[in-house]
Amino acid sequence: MKIESLAEGAFVHFCSRTKAEVENAAKELATLASQSSGTISGATVDITQPTQIKDWVMEVSASEGQIDSVVSNVSSISVSNTPEAWNTAYSTDMLGTVSLIDACLPYLEKTKGCIITISSVSGRDIDFTAPSPYGALKAALIHYTAQLAHTLAPTGVRANTVSPGNIYIADGVWGGIEKRNPELFNSQLAKNPMGRMGKASEVADVVVFLASERASFVSGTNVVVDGSLCTGVQF
DSSP, rough: HHHHHTTTTTTEEEEEEEHHHHHHHHHHHHHHHHSOEEEEEEEEETTHHHHHHHHHHHHHHHSSSSOEEEEEEEOOOSSSOOOHHHHIIIIIIIIHHHHHHHHHHHHHHHHHHEEEOOOOOTTHHHHOTTHHHHHHHHHHHHHHHHHHHHOOOOOOOOEEEEEEEEBBBTTTTHHHHHHHHHHHHHHHHOOOSSOOOOOOOHHHHHHHHHSSGGTTTSSSSSEEETHHHHHHHHO
């Protein structure tokens, strides 16, 4: 998402849990930023700490003068059916998103900006991780975002969810499963009607569209980017 946003000339601020992750991402994107009219800046933030989130958002606003859009793409990826996993998922996936959006709202209302939350097809369909907090919290995220869209519409702020299907990233979740458990990887790959998993860029392009003026009348929806993996009708 950062790459596609930079290509559109956006001033991108992102955060991650560790300093190393932030530095690596910033280094990878520095060349692209220098070739576009956009900029990139990263910060180490614990998404489960509301004070850290609020301070970071204030710094971003002070740096840029405004905030036009916020993308919440965070998850503990908790798939164990244990009290500890449920607590971790709730504090990260749900409360982390709520804290980020609450911190950004005063600025978004000034710019009539937009909110984009990243959920998952696991929030729609019961998958191989069930029963676990991952899918349940992703479903809650879709509902929460729809609530935001409805209540914030009079202010001009839009809110949408993007739900990716199986997205292959070499050093990501599915890349790891491919190495550790090829049988599981192949069984899940076979369920994709297009015969492949998605690319991160295919999700990012949808996010960039939703953040743009081209989506000015799109709010309250859940855009599924899954290559027709889900079999049910979305109501």
